[in-house]
Amino acid sequence: MSAHAAIPLLRRLHVRIMFVVLVLLALMGAALLGLAHHYTAQSALEATQRLHQGLAHYIVAHQPRPLIRPDGKADAAVMKDLATQIMMINPIVEVYLLDGQGRVIGHALEDDVALGTRIDLEPVRRFLSAGERLQLPLFGDDPRRPGQTNIISVAPVGSGGTDAGYLYVVLQGRDTQTLTESLASSGALRQIVAGVVLALVLSGFVLVAALRKLTRPLRELTAQVRAFRAVEADAADPSPGDEISVLREATDALRRRVIEQFARIEDSERTRRELISNISHDLHTPLASIQGYVETLILRGDQLDAPTRDDYLRTVMRHATRLGARVSDLFELSKLESGRIEPRCEVFCLSELLQDVIQGYQLGAQHKGVVLRLADVSHHKAEVVADIALIERVLQNLIDNALRHTPEGGTIAVTVAEEGGLYRVSVQDNGCGIAKEHLPHVFERYWRAADASETAPGYSAGLGLAIVKRILDLHGCAMSVQSEPERGTCVDFALPQAG
Numbered sequence: 346m347s348a349h350a351a352i353p354l355l356r357r358l359h360v361r362i363m364f365v366v367l368v369l370l371a372l373m374g375a376a377l378l379g380l381a382h383h384y385t386a387q388s389a390l391e392a393t394q395r396l397h398q399g400l401a402h403y404i405v406a407h408q409p410r411p412l413i414r415p416d417g418k419a420d421a422a423v424m425k426d427l428a429t430q431i432m433m434i435n436p437i438v439e440v441y442l443l444d445g446q447g448r449v450i451g452h453a454l455e456d457d458v459a460l461g462t463r464i465d466l467e468p469v470r471r472f473l474s475a476g477e478r479l480q481l482p483l484f485g486d487d488p489r490r491p492g493q494t495n496i497i498s499v500a501p502v503g504s505g506g507t508d509a510g511y512l513y514v515v516l517q518g519r520d521t522q523t524l525t526e527s528l529a530s531s532g533a534l535r536q537i538v539a540g541v542v543l544a545l546v547l548s549g550f551v552l553v554a555a556l557r558k559l560t561r562p563l564r565e566l567t568a569q570v571r572a573f574r575a576v577e578a579d580a581a582d583p584s585p586g587d588e589i590s591v592l593r594e595a596t597d598a599l600r601r602r603v604i605e606q607f608a609r610i611e612d613s614e615r616t617r618r619e620l621i622s623n624i625s626h627d628l629h630t631p632l633a634s635i636q637g638y639v640e641t642l643i644l645r646g647d648q649l650d651a652p653t654r655d656d657y658l659r660t661v662m663r664h665a666t667r668l669g670a671r672v673s674d675l676f677e678l679s680k681l682e683s684g685r686i687e688p689r690c691e692v693f694c695l696s697e698l699l700q701d702v703i704q705g706y707q708l709g710a711q712h713k714g715v716v717l718r719l720a721d722v723s724h725h726k727a728e729v730v731a732d733i734a735l736i737e738r739v740l741q742n743l744i745d746n747a748l749r750h751t752p753e754g755g756t757i758a759v760t761v762a763e764e765g766g767l768y769r770v771s772v773q774d775n776g777c778g779i780a781k782e783h784l785p786h787v788f789e790r791y792w793r794a795a796d797a798s799e800t801a802p803g804y805s806a807g808l809g810l811a812i813v814k815r816i817l818d819l820h821g822c823a824m825s826v827q828s829e830p831e832r833g834t835c836v837d838f839a840l841p842q843a844g
Contacts, residue, residue: 357564363556367549374545381537390482393516394496397438398479401500401512404440412442412451412502413509419451428453439515441488442502443469449488450510462488469511472499487515563592570595624675631664631671638664674808677738681815688732688819692843695727695736695768699759702740706748714753717744720760727761727768728843735816736840742809743772743836750834751776767839775833784826788814810836 404427405412412427414420419442431438431453442451447464468485484494498514570592638657646654680686699719710717729736740759747757751774760771779787788810817824817838828834 362560363549363553366552370545370548370552374541377541378538387482390496390517394482394498397498397514397516398481399498400438400516401498401514404514405500405502405512412512413444417444417450417509421451424451424453437517439489441513441515443511443513445510449513452488454489462491464488464513468497469499469513472497473501485513485515488513489515567591628668628671631668634664635661635668671808674812677812681812681819686735686819688735690730690732690820692728692730693733695729695770695840696725696761698733698737699740699761699770702737702744703759705741706744710748710757713748713751714755715748715751716756717748718756718758720758725761727763729768729840730843731820731840735819739813739816739838740770740772742813746809746836747772747774747776747834750774763842764839766842768842769837769839771835771837773833773835778830778832778834779826779828780830784828787826788824 408423408427410420410423412420412423424442427440431440440453441449441464443464444450447466447469449462449464464486468483472479472483472485482496485497485499487493487495496516498516500512502510502512573595638661642649642654642657649657696719703717703719706717744757744759751757755775757772757774760773762769762771814824820840822838822840824836824838826834826836
């Protein structure tokens with residue numbers, strides 16, 4: 346599974362970065378177009394006002410009669426002639442005549458404009474007082490369009506030797522064009538817009554290529570991490586995030602796995618040390634005994650009578666047998682824990698196998714004074730599916746363990762009972778029993794009670810029940826122990842019925 350196949354298109358890191366940058370570029374382009382239009386318009390207004398800054402003075406200076414009569418009203422005939430001249434020379438210019446308070450008392454326009462409109466005189470005073478230091482463009486009220494401003498040219502108008510009002514010229518009489526109208530009418534602005542759009546498109550293509558190239562190692566690493574995690578059976582499905590989210594989850598999973606591995610290594614190392622210690626102890630005791638008796642026979646053999654030598658030799662033989670049994674148990678447990686043994690399941694009669702195993706232990710039980718029997722209530726046609734050799738080993742270990750812990754005069758009863766598609770085997774004795782606090786540990790290898798003595802009759806190396814548990818684990822069978830001190834122990838497990 347590739348990273349692209351797993352991560353939705355809109356969640357991929359390079360796509361999200363590209364989308365954000367393209368939106369920013371588009372916003373920057375729109376802002377640049379707006380600024381270009383604004384400053385182009387401002388520059389045009391400044392140039393127009395600078396070019397026509399003295400237009401009002403020129404008009405006033407070249408009139409044959411005063412524009413304002415002595416009674417303070419506009420001379421209609423002069424204004425009419427002025428309107429005709431303005432329309433012929435520059436039709437976008439609008440000329441108004443203001444009194445000293447800023448009211449419109451006349452105009453040079455073809456259509457009627459409501460007279461009496463008041464104009465803010467602050468821009469007028471600034472225009473007249475600044476002279477060459479005037480900061481352009483300077484805007485004044487537009488009498489024809491209330492609430493709007495426009496570039497102006499102003500000159501004082503006298504009447505009877507005094508300033509009676511102002512000639513107020515609006516230099517941009519037509520409505521200001523919008524950006525759309527400017528694009529439609531301005532070839533230069535259209536070229537600017539086309540250039541900006543082309544630059545954005547080219548930037549987008551370059552951005553896509555650069556992001557794909559720069560994020561390729563990240564995408565490949567994400568794909569490798571996904572493929573690596575896909576082989577893990579317990580790996581959770583990754584969240585539907587981008588590559589960074591996938592790598593964050595993989596890093597967290599790796600951290601958890603490393604912690605688990607370290608814990609397993611520490612546990613394995615602790616188990617290894619315990620195993621070496623236990624093996625050394627278990628092998629050292631019989632070897633030391635054998636060595637002691639053999640040295641005695643070598644050094645003092647001719648001084649010992651025949652019965653003593655025979656007793657020493659039997660003791661050596663007993664320790665050698667015990668040593669061989671422990672080594673055999675170690676090898677068997679090692680193979681079971683290594684996973685190299687697979688159960689070869691077949692159908693067999695469990696009752697017949699039990700009778701054979703019990704028969705093999707009858708002599709030892711009689712010698713110890715213990716009754717070993719297959720209970721009368723046992724099912725005598727119990728056919729199960731399991732590995733017969735491994736189950737035989739289980740039964741041998743359980744009976745052997747029961748014999749070691751059952752005193753003379755005791756009883757060991759083996760029972761087979763049907764239980765819902767299973768046959769349950771129970772081995773019960775009336776021996777010394779196990780303390781409640783020790784029950785959770787009886788299946789641990791090399792575990793034995795702290796007060797156990799190697800010279801006690803029931804002493805063992807602690808591997809028998811561990812081997813039993815490993816074999817039953819291979820069969821997928823559970824095992825349980827019930828015990829009370831001085832009253833005995835019952836160990837049972839269940840096997841699936843045949844058919």
